[in-house]
Amino acid sequence: MTTEQQNKNKTLIRERSAKRRSLYKSVDRTMQFIFRLCGLIAALMIILIVFFVAARGIQVFLPGYENPVSLGEFLTGMRWRSDQGVYGVLFIVINTIITAFFAGLIAFPLSVLSALMIVKIAPKRLSNALTTVVELLAAIPSVVYGVFASGAITDIVEKMAGWFNYTTFGGNSMLAVILLLAIMIYPTITSMAVVAIRAVPESHELGSLALGASRTQTNFKVVLSSAKSGIFAGLILGLGRAFGEATAVSMVAGNAFVGPTWNPFDLTRTLTTTMLSGLHETVGVDYDVRFSVGIVLMIIILITNLAINALRKKMESGD
Amino acid sequence: MNRIRIIKDRIAEGLTWLSSGISALVLIAIFVFIFKRGWSTLNWDLLKNNYNSENLMAGYDHIDWDEHGAFAAPDTLPENAFFSEKYGVAFVDSVSAAKESQMEVVFLDPESPLQDGKITTAGPRQGDKLGLEEGLYLKKISYINLEGDKKSAGLTATQGKTSEELVSVLDNDSQEVVDFYAQTEGGGLKGSIITTLLLIGLTLIIALPIGVFAAIYLHELAPKNKLTAWIRSSIELLSGVPSVIFGLMGMTMLFQVTRLMGITGQSTMLGALTLAVILLPVIIRQTEEALINVPDGYRMASLSMGATQFQTIYKIIIPNAMPGILSATLLSISRIIGESAALIFTMGTAIMDNPAWNTRGTSLAVHIWTVMSGEQPNFELASAISIVILIIVLILNVSVKYLTYRMTRDKDDQKKKNTKVKVKATTET
Numbered sequence: 001m002t003t004e005q006q007n008k009n010k011t012l013i014r015e016r017s018a019k020r021r022s023l024y025k026s027v028d029r030t031m032q033f034i035f036r037l038c039g040l041i042a043a044l045m046i047i048l049i050v051f052f053v054a055a056r057g058i059q060v061f062l063p064g065y066e067n068p069v070s071l072g073e074f075l076t077g078m079r080w081r082s083d084q085g086v087y088g089v090l091f092i093v094i095n096t097i098i099t100a101f102f103a104g105l106i107a108f109p110l111s112v113l114s115a116l117m118i119v120k121i122a123p124k125r126l127s128n129a130l131t132t133v134v135e136l137l138a139a140i141p142s143v144v145y146g147v148f149a150s151g152a153i154t155d156i157v158e159k160m161a162g163w164f165n166y167t168t169f170g171g172n173s174m175l176a177v178i179l180l181l182a183i184m185i186y187p188t189i190t191s192m193a194v195v196a197i198r199a200v201p202e203s204h205e206l207g208s209l210a211l212g213a214s215r216t217q218t219n220f221k222v223v224l225s226s227a228k229s230g231i232f233a234g235l236i237l238g239l240g241r242a243f244g245e246a247t248a249v250s251m252v253a254g255n256a257f258v259g260p261t262w263n264p265f266d267l268t269r270t271l272t273t274t275m276l277s278g279l280h281e282t283v284g285v286d287y288d289v290r291f292s293v294g295i296v297l298m299i300i301i302l303i304t305n306l307a308i309n310a311l312r313k314k315m316e317s318g319d
Numbered sequence: 320m321n322r323i324r325i326i327k328d329r330i331a332e333g334l335t336w337l338s339s340g341i342s343a344l345v346l347i348a349i350f351v352f353i354f355k356r357g358w359s360t361l362n363w364d365l366l367k368n369n370y371n372s373e374n375l376m377a378g379y380d381h382i383d384w385d386e387h388g389a390f391a392a393p394d395t396l397p398e399n400a401f402f403s404e405k406y407g408v409a410f411v412d413s414v415s416a417a418k419e420s421q422m423e424v425v426f427l428d429p430e431s432p433l434q435d436g437k438i439t440t441a442g443p444r445q446g447d448k449l450g451l452e453e454g455l456y457l458k459k460i461s462y463i464n465l466e467g468d469k470k471s472a473g474l475t476a477t478q479g480k481t482s483e484e485l486v487s488v489l490d491n492d493s494q495e496v497v498d499f500y501a502q503t504e505g506g507g508l509k510g511s512i513i514t515t516l517l518l519i520g521l522t523l524i525i526a527l528p529i530g531v532f533a534a535i536y537l538h539e540l541a542p543k544n545k546l547t548a549w550i551r552s553s554i555e556l557l558s559g560v561p562s563v564i565f566g567l568m569g570m571t572m573l574f575q576v577t578r579l580m581g582i583t584g585q586s587t588m589l590g591a592l593t594l595a596v597i598l599l600p601v602i603i604r605q606t607e608e609a610l611i612n613v614p615d616g617y618r619m620a621s622l623s624m625g626a627t628q629f630q631t632i633y634k635i636i637i638p639n640a641m642p643g644i645l646s647a648t649l650l651s652i653s654r655i656i657g658e659s660a661a662l663i664f665t666m667g668t669a670i671m672d673n674p675a676w677n678t679r680g681t682s683l684a685v686h687i688w689t690v691m692s693g694e695q696p697n698f699e700l701a702s703a704i705s706i707v708i709l710i711i712v713l714i715l716n717v718s719v720k721y722l723t724y725r726m727t728r729d730k731d732d733q734k735k736k737n738t739k740v741k742v743k744a745t746t747e748t
Contacts, residue, residue, distance in 0.1 A: 028627040035540055038532035042599045043550035046557045049596075052572040053564060113338035121335055133343050139716045141657025143684045144353065144705045147691065151698050152352045183345055190342070216328035237559070244561020246660035247684075251691055272563050276663060282570065282584070294567045301559070 050298065057291035067285050074292065079258050080269065082278060082286050089271075089296055091259030096270040096300065098260070099174060099249075100242035103181030108235060111186055112224065115193035115231075120219050131194070138187035146248035149180040154252060157265070166265045172254035175264035180248055185238035192237060196230020197223060232312045236305055243301050246272035271297045353709065357702025365703060368507025369672040372456070377436030377449040378498035390428045400425050401486040406496065407431035410457065410482035415506055418697060421456045422474055422482055424501070432496075439498060455501040460485070462493035469497060508704065510672040514587060514680035518662075519655050521591035521676060522598065523648060529595070530602030531644055535632055537603070538610040539618075558600035566664030569593035573665075582677045590666040590682075594655055601654060602647045609643015610636065612726055646722040653715040656708055659684040668692075683708055 061071040069087050077088010118130045154171025157179070161168045200223050208218040224231070254267035255277050261268040275290045275297075390407030402409040407428030415421050427434055434450035451457070459473035472479025472488045479485035489496075533554075541547040573592040582588060613636055621631040637644070659682075667679040668689045674680035681689060687704050690697045 024627050024630070028629040031629040031632075032540060035532045035536035038529045039536035039541065039550055041529060042533040042557070042603060043553040045596050045599065046553045046560070048572055049557075049560065049564065049568040053567050056567075056571045110338040110341060113335040114342055117335040117339045121332060122339070130339050130343070133339075133346050135716065135720075136713070137342065137346055139653065139657075139712050140349065141659070141684055141708060141712065143657070143659040143687045144708060145349075147687060147698070147701045147705050148349050148352055150691065150696065151356060151702075152348065186342060186345075214324060214328050216331050217324075220331055240559050240561070244563060246561065246563040247663070247688055272561070272660070275563050275567070276660065279663065279668070291567055291571070294564050297561065298564060301561070305559075 053291055053294050053298070056288060057293075057295040060285055060288045060292055065285075065288075069285065069289060069292075074289075078260070080274065081257055082289075085285065087285075087289050087292075089274075089293060091261075092269050092271055092274055092293070093296060093300065094260040095174070095256075095268045096243060096272075096297075099177045099181060099268065099270060100239055102178045103185060103242050104235065104239055106178070106182040107186045107189055107238060110182075111189035111234070111238070112193050112231060114186075115190050115197055116219055116224065118190075118194055119197040120223060134187045134190045134194075137183070138191065142184065142245060142248040145180060145184055146251035149176060149248055150251040153179050161265045164265070166263075168265045169254055169267055172252050172267060173265045174253075174261050174268040176252040177249055177268055177270070178264070180252060181242045181245060184245060184248065185242050188241050189231075189234040189238040192234025193227070193231045196227035196234070199230065200226040228315065229312060232308055236308050239304055239308070240301050243297060243304070244272060246276055249273055250276045271300070350709075353702050353705045355702075356698050357700075357704075357706045360699040360703040361706055364504065364507065366508055366512065366707075368504050368509060370505060370507055370510050370670045371672055372502040372505030375449060375455065375501045375503070376438070376440055376498065378439035379432065379436055379496050380439065381437060382432050382435060382495075384432065384495040387430070387432050390431065393426060393428075396426055401482040402426070403486045403489045405490045405493070406433050408433055408451065410485060412482050415456075415504075418695065418699075420474065420480075422458075422485070424451055424453055424455050424457055427451060427453050433499070436499065451499055451501065454504070456504060457485075457499065457501045459500040460489070461497040461499070462489065463495050463497060464492045465494060467494070473500070475500070506700070508683065508686065508707075510670060510674055511681050511683050511686040511704075514666075514671065514674040515656060515682040517587055517674060517676060517680075518591055518594065518682055519652055521588060522594040522655055523651060525591060526595035526598045526602060526651065527644075527648065530599050530647070531606050531637075533599070534603045534606035534610060535636070538607050539632060539636065540628070554600050554603055557596075558604075562597060562658060562661040563664075565593055565597050566661035568596070569661060569665040580677070585665055585667040585679050586677050587666060587674060587680050588676050590662045591676075593661050593665045594658060597658065597661060598651045598654060601650055605647035605650060606640065606644055609640035609646075609726065612643065613639045642722050642726045646719045646726075649715045649719050649722070653712045653719075656682070656711055657684055658682070659688055663688060 059065055060069045061074070062068065067085065074087055074089055076090050077086065078091045079086050079088045080092060114130065114134070118127050118134075122130060150172075153176050154168075154173075156171075157173055157176045158168050158171040160175070161171075161173070204222050204226050205218050208222040209215070213221070249270055250273045253270060253273040255273055256267040256269045259269060271293050274293050278286075281287055387406075389404050390402075392402040392404070392409070396402060396409055397411060400409040400411045408424060408431055409426035410422050411425045413421055413423055431451075434452070436448070436450040438444050438447050438449050457473055459471055459475045460479075461469060461471040464470045470478075470492075472485050474480055479488045537547065537551065541550070569589055569592065573589055573596075576592060577586055577589045580588065617635050617639060618631055621635045622628070626634070662682055662685050666681065666685065668681060668685060669679050670686060670689055671678060671680045683704050687701045687708075690704075691701050
């Protein structure tokens, strides 16, 4: 083989490998672009959701709409009669907040105490069993909770109403909604609280014990206050779930026409049940106004998040 | 420690026991309730039957009734069955899953004239053979009575509403049977089960690539800057959005996408697209968790051998993160099976027997919603479907737990090995 040929072969090989390298590079670049695109799509979704729901929800208040709803009446109304074309959302907002608040009031202490039990008090096996209980409760779909609520919780509520000489509509009532929501948000808050309590540094505990505090005192005073931030994050998530829970609540709320509901044995109506009730057609005011209710729901969740965050900051700076 | 302190501590500790006890009790109560209510309704027929029963009508104009003599009841007949000696047929009264009383044909003699019916109603199938069969539910039967008048008996007629009455009317009052009206067994879940499977398939095809790729971008490629932080917090926000809102979003935004595919209304495809958005945060979080567990050494080794970044991701990182991606898939399936609110908006609540990707349909969860939100809530059926859903969801969650356990165990093992090697190295020097 002459040197000329050898050189020729060498350049050929070099060219080929250069070609292959540039191919790899272009594949690399394309795939990187696709990966980035997927990340951006995922991130853009939230903006698109807010934009599209808001656009359709605002539409019913605009003058160009077929039967426009007055924004003022919508926001201050205390009656919701879709059959008469009356849409007032204020009492629904109040109902939603009341039910979520009381559900939180019931579930929050139970959750925090159970989380403390799981992490600090229970022996290893019991702790594992309780963790499984919480995970199972979190895994049960909401529609199954709905079946349970409209079969079992309503019975209990009806009996309770009997003690006070009230009659309920088959147990469908605000109290049933509150109990149901309390059960549903319990696993959410508990699992967040468990994570928060696990993250408390051991030195805090040891310090407290060394100063002569009892084990229980340490758990309640030192561990819980150190884990405060995470526990409140759990509360936010829990309340968010309470506000947004739809199918299960719809099965026991009963959809009152007027409100707000103050008697726990009366029917109630929350934002989500309003969105789901009587869903037949997919056009017209009755349908489009559900999007307006959706906007209200998103705003309430946002405000709750901000409020609890502010509360948490205040408590933290107070220490 | 004084006594008051001890008592206070005991009370506080007792409260933690109490609250955990309550949660366990609630879980048990839910399971007991659902199983007690639904277990008797749940059987294979329920799972494989159509929801809408098929109507069958046929006449017996062509039959020579004098040819047939009396029939003898077989020994295998159930105790509550009533046998017509004249026609060789036996009925049993029962209650359907939809709580309606029904009359099942449990036995038909092979010689019975009733199996030689022909379709008499006008239409393309007129004249085809269609007879009474075992397993059908009789609604009405018309006959010529002893006086020669045409009469009818059965559930939808004025007489013969129970098997006993019907058999006595047929045996004692009739000369010949004119026609019958029967139905196949309905109230089944076949359509909803197919829709659910279809929904799982479509959703995963859409959501898994986007979710896994997004996780890879965030963990492997993304620079640590404001944009990445923004992407992360947006995805975090997405997981806090209630599913009703996703349903609304599906109806405005993704509806436009399915319209491009030529679908005009609610459809399984629309439900799948909506679910894909709901699942993105779940898949991204689980996959990232798995990517974190892939040791950095693998990446460096691959890159230092001259592999490109994509080759490293495709050949090294994804195979090693597979258990995490699998557990993301299982979690997603369990979410899809349980989801209802978003699907009520995007797929409708009409139960279909022959669902397709571009028609409406109900998943099992929405099937529960449909039977519960009617005038007469049907607890038994709802609980039976709930049992099916609960069992699937529990199996999926246990598998996820096992996968995560294995993933973390592998990592722990590696750590132990590494420390052992180090210890060895130090002792040798």
